Every structure is written in structure tokens, then in C-alpha cells.
Amino acid sequence: MWPLYSVVLAIFAYCFYNRYLHPLAHILGHLFATISPIWLAWQSWNKRRPRLDLELHRRYGSVVRIKPNELMFSNPGYFGQVYGAGTKFTKGRRYEAPTDRTIKGGYDKLDLLTEMDLQKLRLQNRYAGPIYSVNNAERHEGQPLDFYHEVELFGVDLMTNLSFAHPFGSVQAGSDGGHMAGMPRMWRWWIWIGCIPWLNEVDKVYAPWAHVFLKQGLAMTNEGAGVDTMSWTFTTSLVGIAQNPEVYARVKAELSHVLEEGLIVIGKAPAYEAAVQLKYVQACIHQAIRLWPNIAISLPRVVPEPGMEIDGHSIPAGMEVGIGAKKLGQSTDIFGPETEKLRPERWSEASKTVWNDMESRNLGFGGPSRKCPGMHFAWVTLTKVLTAFLLEFDVKVLNKLDGKPGPGGNMWKEYDTFVTWWEGVEIELREATWR
Numbered sequence: 260m261w262p263l264y265s266v267v268l269a270i271f272a273y274c275f276y277n278r279y280l281h282p283l284a285h286i287l288g289h290l291f292a293t294i295s296p297i298w299l300a301w302q303s304w305n306k307r308r309p310r311l312d313l314e315l316h317r318r319y320g321s322v323v324r325i326k327p328n329e330l331m332f333s334n335p336g337y338f339g340q341v342y343g344a345g346t347k348f349t350k351g352r353r354y355e356a357p358t359d360r361t362i363k364g365g366y367d368k369l370d371l372l373t374e375m376d377l378q379k380l381r382l383q384n385r386y387a388g389p390i391y392s393v394n395n396a397e398r399h400e401g402q403p404l405d406f407y408h409e410v411e412l413f414g415v416d417l418m419t420n421l422s423f424a425h426p427f428g429s430v431q432a433g434s435d436g437g438h439m440a441g442m443p444r445m446w447r448w449w450i451w452i453g454c455i456p457w458l459n460e461v462d463k464v465y466a467p468w469a470h471v472f473l474k475q476g477l478a479m480t481n482e483g484a485g486v487d488t489m490s491w492t493f494t495t496s497l498v499g500i501a502q503n504p505e506v507y508a509r510v511k512a513e514l515s516h517v518l519e520e521g522l523i524v525i526g527k528a529p530a531y532e533a534a535v536q537l538k539y540v541q542a543c544i545h546q547a548i549r550l551w552p553n554i555a556i557s558l559p560r561v562v563p564e565p566g567m568e569i570d571g572h573s574i575p576a577g578m579e580v581g582i583g584a585k586k587l588g589q590s591t592d593i594f595g596p597e598t599e600k601l602r603p604e605r606w607s608e609a610s611k612t613v614w615n616d617m618e619s620r621n622l623g624f625g626g627p628s629r630k631c632p633g634m635h636f637a638w639v640t641l642t643k644v645l646t647a648f649l650l651e652f653d654v655k656v657l658n659k660l661d662g663k664p665g666p667g668g669n670m671w672k673e674y675d676t677f678v679t680w681w682e683g684v685e686i687e688l689r690e691a692t693w694r
């Protein structure tokens with residue numbers, strides 16, 4: 260019996276230490292979150308974040324312990340210190356999940372998202388930079404349905420075109436050969452195992468199932484970081500506009516103005532230079548990214564020496580802290596009143612100073628220290644595709660998030676993992692009425 264007693268005693272001692280003696284013991288959080296990382300892994304497996312994060316802030320305040328050694332904060336005043344350019348805060352161990360530390364001699368898989376070696380990252384960015392530039396993106400100009408899936412097919416073609424100079428052919432075939440089906444499995448696996456980094460090390464040696472994502476053909480930097488994020492941002496921008504009649508009316512007015520001026524022609528893909536001049540449509544994309552950031556969980560960063568203070572709590576070096584893009588997007592300090600509403604005027608009518616502040620303290624494309632290198636490519640693409648779409652079609656959303664099924668029988672559900680995605684949002688497209 261002694262071995263059993265010893266195990267029980269060790270578990271009890273571990274939980275007791277985390278709850279009462281740990282350097283973060285003074286910070287509030289769910290009881291199970293404060294004693295072991297298993298609680299967060301379980302919540303993550305069940306796709307509950309980032310909505311869970313918002314609920315935790317409501318319950319426990321501005322600083323919440325979500326794992327024994329990790330906390331989330333909501334005060335945007337600490338944004339620059341944690342995510343700003345030149346910060347000493349590095350990415351937390353969550354990002355180790357897709358890397359394989361058992362490979363000898365370093366692991367050069369050219370995945371910028373998970374790269375921890377800042378020198379290597381700088382070098383990779385220097386070489387990869389031109390691929391993601393606006394110029395390169397411009398060179399690539401050229402009934403109820405489950406909308407999100409259709410948009411992902413387009414995303415696969417777009418990103419394979421960017422990476423391999425020819426598209427996979429998903430749109431034409433109506434299928435991506437199952438590649439994107441692997442992505443939700445990868446994100447879901449990453450989000451829970453990322454909570455327990457030591458398990459990630461063990462799994463690489465003993466659990467072949469943990470390699471599942473490495474076997475997915477498209478799980479590499481561009482496809483992994485680009486397809487879901489772009490499909491999501493395009494869909495949320497379009498749905499946001501279509502669900503808000505006043506916003507939609509202003510979008511239509513702006514489009515009809517540029518049509519009259521001949522800046523954009525129906526039936527022809529709009530050039531980026533022309534589409535980017537639609538200030539209100541641009542503001543709608545900014546708003547969608549603020550309200551519905553795709554990577555919305557708190558992005559963990561390791562506190563450097565000599566530690567830090569957040570809202571009066573002292574946090575020792577080595578602990579992980581982060582703020583979620585969704586929570587940050589609700590900050591009235593940065594974005595003004597009624598942040599729960601999609602109000603593109605926040606951007607379209609902002610002064611240059613306010614505009615710059617909103618852009619620099621927004622995690623939609625990551626913090627300045629690890630900014631998304633695909634941001635310019637994404638912006639060009641989103642601008643062109645959204646503008647073309649709004650010109651060609653009148654868009655109507657047929658069902659409600661978490662509501663009843665639409666006429667096509669689909670329930671619109673949101674799944675929260677490392678990235679957020681929707682399933683079953685039904686949209687009706689009709690030829691636009693200005694013809």
C-alpha cells in the first residue's frame with residue numbers, strides 16, 4: 260500500500276503547494292486552475308476559450324490565475340511592457356507544442372510562429388519578409404450554404420499559391436482533399452497539450468498519436484497561420500456588415516459612390532490600390548478584427564528578470580502572463596464606449612493619434628514584438644476579396660450564433676481553440692441590386 264500512499268501524498272503536496280505556497284498563490288482564479296494545469300487543459304480540449312477567459316475576468320477581476328504558473332490580465336496599460344517592440348518577454352512554453360525537442364542538433368522547421376530563438380527568427384524574417392509583402396500580394400491579383408467551409412477552400416488555394424506558386428485547386432474541385440479537416444484537430448491538440456509542456460516532451464517519445472498534426476499535409480507555417488485566420492477574418496467582416504443594417508447601408512453608399520466615379524467596375528476584380536480607398540469598408544475590417552480576433556486566447560509570455568507588477572500584484576520572473584485579444588478589444592480605454600458593438604466609425608472618424616493608438620494596442624495581428632508577418636498579404640487579400648464580394652452580392656445572414664438552425668438545417672456554432680472558427684453560419688447571396 261505504501262507506493263499508493265506515497266503517490267496520493269505527492270499529488271496532495273503538489274496541489275497544496277500550488278494553492279497556498281506558490282509565488283502566484285495571492286492571485287485569484289478557479290480553485291482547480293490554481294492547483295494544476297489539468298483544469299485549463301480540460302477547458303481547452305472542450306473548446307471553451309476565449310469565451311471562458313471573459314467569464315473568468317468577470318468573476319475574478321483584472322488579474323486571473325489560469326494555471327499554477329500562468330495568469331491573464333486585462334489592463335491594457337501593461338500591453339507595451341509585455342508585447343511591445345524590443346520587450347524581453349518571450350513566448351511561453353505553450354508554443355513548444357508543435358516542436359519536437361527529441362530531434363538532435365536543433366530543430367529547423369522554419370515555423371516562425373513557434374520559433375523561440377530570436378536570432379534565428381530575425382534571420383528567417385529577413386528572408387521570408389519579401390514573400391509576405393504588399394508587392395508580392397499584389398502580384399497574385401489575378402442558395403443557403405455553409406459559408407465558412409467555402410471560404411476555407413478559397414483560403415487553401417490562396418495560401419498554396421503563395422507558398423508553391425500554384426493553387427491546390429480546392430475551389431474548382433469543391434474539396435481540399437481533407438487537408439483543412441486536419442487543422443481543427445491540430446489546433447485542438449495544441450491548445451490542451453500546450454497547457455502541460457512536460458507532457459508534450461513525453462508524448463514525442465512515447466505517444467505516436469501526438470504526431471498527428473505533423474502528418475497533416477498543410478500544417479506548416481503559411482497554411483497553418485494563414486488559412487484559418489483569413490477565412491475567419493473574411494467571414495466575420497462580411498457577417499458583421501450584413502448583420503448591422505446601418506453599417507451595411509453606409510457600405511453600400513460608399514460602394515455606389517466609387518462605382519459612379521468609375522474607380523471600381525462590377526465584374527472585374529478590384530485593384531488593391533482602388534479598394535483600399537474605401538475607408539468605410541476598411542474600417543469594417545478593423546472593427547471585425549477588434550470584435551472577433553481569430554487568435555483570441557491570452558497569448559502567454561514569460562516574465563523576465565526582475566519580475567513585474569500588474570495591478571498591484573507582484574509577479575516573479577519565470578511566470579507566464581498574457582492578455583487575450585478579445586478582452587483587449589473590449590477595452591473602452593483604447594476603443595471608446597460601447598465596445599461590444601460593431602461601429603466602423605471608431606476607425607473611419609478617428610483622428611490620426613487615436614487611430615495609431617488603436618492599431619498599436621491591438622493583438623488582432625499579434626503584439627509588436629512578434630507581429631504577424633503575413634499581415635500585409637492578409638490585408639491586401641481581405642480588402643480585395645471583401646470589396647469584390649460586396650459589389651457582386653447582396654448578403655443576408657440566415658441563422659444566429661447559438662440559435663436555431665437556418666433554412667439549410669445548419670446550427671451556427673463557434674469553436675474556440677488556439678484559433679476560433681465557425682461552423683454552420685448560413686448566408687444567402689443574391690446578385691447585387693445596383694445592376
Ligand code: HEM
Nearest residue numbers: 371372481484485488489492554623624625629631633637
Ligand atoms: C487575417 C489574417 C491573419 C490574422 C488575423 C493573423 C493573426 C496573427 C496573430 C494574432 C499572430 C500572433 C500569434 C502569437 O503571438 O502567438 C500571428 C503570427 C503569425 N502569422 Fe498571422 N495572421 C493572419 C494571416 C497570416 C498569413 C496570411 C500568414 C502567412 C502568409 C501568417 C503568418 C504568421 C506567422 C508566420 C506568425 C508568427 C510570427 C512570430 O511569432 O514571430 N499570418 N498572426
